């Protein structure tokens with residue numbers, strides 16, 4: 534399953550694991566890990582489009598929010614803290630989120646990841662870089678008007694404790710103050726691929742597909 538951008542050879546899982554901890558000590562033939570960060574405000578359509586990308590391009594979708602919600606459900610010792618932060622629209626300390634992401638990456642057996650909803654602030658960004666040494670291939674940014682995002686979240690019906698108007702307002706504020714600067718940071722490095730996410734799902738995916746075409750899983 535090679536692509537244009539990763540000269541992939543199959544290596545044992547053990548090598549992959551050490552690579553995650555020490556990705557800068559790569560050697561010829563080592564497995565390259567491709568990470569795309571998928572960012573955008575709450576309700577901009579990150580999860581929806583990631584599901585489409587997975588179908589077409591062979592990536593594994595890791596939603597930081599989904600991993601945190603699963604951690605609450607699992608009854609972990611951090612569960613109550615995570616639940617309280619999500620209810621308030623606050624960003625969970627990166628130490629917790631990065632561990633969940635690393636575990637999910639390891640367990641997937643894949644080498645191409647869409648990391649959805651992460652990094653959401655500077656602390657997330659710097660810690661991920663420090664711990665994993667992974668630089669994202671690019672950042673997919675779903676740009677969507679706030680009133681449209683609000684409408685979508687209120688219609689989402691996933692039973693989420695943070696999908697109420699009071700928490701939604703807090704999440705928008707956190708997005709503007711903490712997450713947009715991360716997008717700006719990557720923009721200054723020329724890594725942001727911005728998508729007009731206010732359009733219907735199929736139209737957004739047309740634009741997404743263009744960006745991902747070099748990563749087609751079908752390319753020999």
Ligand SMILES: Nc1ncnc2c1ncn2[C@@H]1O[C@H](COP(=O)(O)OP(=O)(O)O)[C@@H](O)[C@H]1O
Nearest residue numbers: 575576577578579580581685688689732733734
């Ligand atoms: N382009 C779109 N147009 C209309 N509704 C959308 C669009 N993309 C996603 N949705 C819907 O909006 C809600 C939020 O989408 P979701 O993918 O969960 O966003 P995010 O992960 O960014 O919060 C879902 O109910 C989804 O079905």
Ligand SMILES: Nc1ccn([C@@H]2O[C@H](COP(=O)(O)OP(=O)(O)O)[C@@H](O)[C@H]2O)c(=O)n1
Nearest residue numbers: 575576597598619622623624625650651653
């Ligand atoms: N990197 C992250 C991602 C999510 N979260 C928490 O999880 C909540 C929901 O995130 P999400 O990505 O599932 O939300 P949406 O943007 O998909 O609506 C956020 O509001 C944060 O409280 C976090 O703390 N750190």
Ligand SMILES: [Mg+2]
Nearest residue numbers: 579580596598
């Ligand atoms: Mg989501």
